[in-house]
Amino acid sequence: MNFQDLVTISQGPLGIMNPFSQEKALLAGEMARLSEGMTVIDFGCGNGTLLGIWGHSFGVCGTGIEIREEACSNAGELLAKLDLSENIHVFLADASLYDPEDETYNVAVSFGASQIWGGIPDAISSMKSFLKPDGIMIIGERYWKKDSVAAEFSREWPEIMTEYEILQSARENGYDITRVIRSSEDEWDDYESSIWENCLDWMAENPDHPEKDEVYNYFLRIQEEYLAYGREYIGWAAYILVPSLSP
Template sequence: MEFSDLVTITQGSLPLMNPVSPEKVIAVGRAAGLSSSDLVIECGCGNGTLLSLWGEKFGISGTGIEVRRQACEQAEKTIRDKGLADRITIRCDDAATFVPESPADCAVALGASFIWGGFADALDALRGMVHKKGKVVIGDRYWRSDRVPPDFAREWPDVCTGYEQIRLAREAGFDCTYLVRASEEDWDRYETGIWQACAGWIEKNPEHPDREEVLEYLHHIQDEYAGYGQEHIGWIMYLLEPAIEV
């Protein structure tokens, strides 16, 4: 099974495909000072929930980039149902090669740094999408400490500690001005949402040739979360602004 198909099965029904709540997404938008004059680009926009939340709350305009066709269709429906289609568009495209027609006021990537190969490269890509005073919002996994069991750490070679992420942001020309972390409740809601999606798909597709693969994936992520993930991996969303000059 293609990875994109597995993502659609496991997370396609989740409004926010990361361990974060609508309230926290809105809090970051408020901290960024978003308004109706702001243009936002979201890479890996999933089902369009962040853009719709910011469109409703702050009146932003924007573009969502998403490579999975089914997610694009859902995002378009989300935007349309919220009455935001005149201000927010969805492009079914690869964010890794996307070049905006004009610089944005804010570029966003939540749980999508893998598109560019990691956190540092994601920062470089997002910086290239905003104007000189533009802001970046990036959400990603992080190690809670630097004492992670080696067997588990090897499963996630691109994950950094929070300290390393802050340093990488500075090296990319940003200062962090606000952040929110996933709570245990956020993580449990996200992880068990994936488990329910897997179980539901397996039940509805008893003859599917990939049924066993999805079941193996379900058991793997359950073992991973119960054995290591709850203790060692966090998720954090940063608001990054151009480096403060002295």
Template sequence: MEDRELVSITQGALAIMNPTTPAKVLAAGKAAGLGRGTRVVETGCGNGTILALWGQEYGISGLGIESREDACNRAEETFRAAGLGDRLSVRCMDARDYAPDEPFDCAVSIGASHIQGGFSATLDSLLGLVHDEGTIVIGDRCWRSDRVPPEFAREWPDVLTGYEILGTAREAGLDVAAVIRAGPEDWDRYESAIWQAVLSWLGSHSDHPDRDFMVGYLRRVQDEYFGYGREYMDWAMYVMVPGFW
């Protein structure tokens, strides 16, 4: 099964495809200084919920970039339903190929660092989308400490510790203005939604050729979560602003 199809099955129905909440998304927007007239671009925007929340609360305008056609359609519907179709739009394409006509005020990647190949590469990419005073918001996995069992750490070679993320931001000339972290209940809700989506798919696809793959996927992600992830894996939104040093 292709990765895009797997994501659509397991997370496509989630309003926010990450272990966070609307309240925390709004807190990140506030820390980023979003307001009426702020132009925002989000790479890997999923179904558009984050941009819609910021559009309703802070009056932003902007663009979501998403490669999955089903998600693009949902994002467009999300913007229309929120009454933001005149201020928010989606472009259905690979974010790695996008080049803006003019720089944005804020560039965002929430749970989509895999597009560029990790936090550092994502930060570099987003910096290319904003002007010199632009802000960056990245939501990403990180290790809770540097003492992660090697057999688990090898499964996630691109994941950094929080301290490494801080250093990466500083090396890019940025200060970290805020960190909004996922709580245990956020993780449980997010992971449980994925399991339920897989179980629902299995229940309605008894003869599908990818059935064995999906059963194996469910077992693997549950083993990872209960065996290691709950204890060692963190997730947070990092709000970064131009440095004052």
């Protein structure tokens, strides 16, 4: 089973496929000063929940890019339900190859999707080409909560950075971080528990599926990683980046 199928099984039913509540997604929009008529591009938009919240609450319009067909379909249904289909469009595409044909946006968003470009530094570098000169970014990602991490765990996640490293990546690309909105431990627990439950539900509904064992092994691994190390060592936050005012 390919990784995208595992994502669909484990996270597909989630509104926001990250440890971030809809209330904090709304807060992030407020902190980013979203307003009616602003344009947003959301890379790895999943089920379109962020775009739906911001379109409904702030009147933004724009584009979502998502590589999974089922998620694109879910996003389309959500946007139609919110009467946002004319202003927000979701495209089935590999975001790393997406060509906007010289269109630029007020806001570029990546929530849990920096791996599209290989990590946060390259994500910032790539996303800024989609922005107007005064455009901002909202990047939601994991970070190491501690400088010292168990070696057997850190080797599994070489792409995760400390917050100091995230700050330096922003600065090196010409941005300052103006806001940070952190996930709570309760949000992490709810997110991870929902993934476990989705895996178990899928296995119960597909007892004879030839790849059931692979899903079960995935379930065992992610549960062990979270309870043994993840909850202690990894945090998740949304960072709002604005063009630097440095001389």
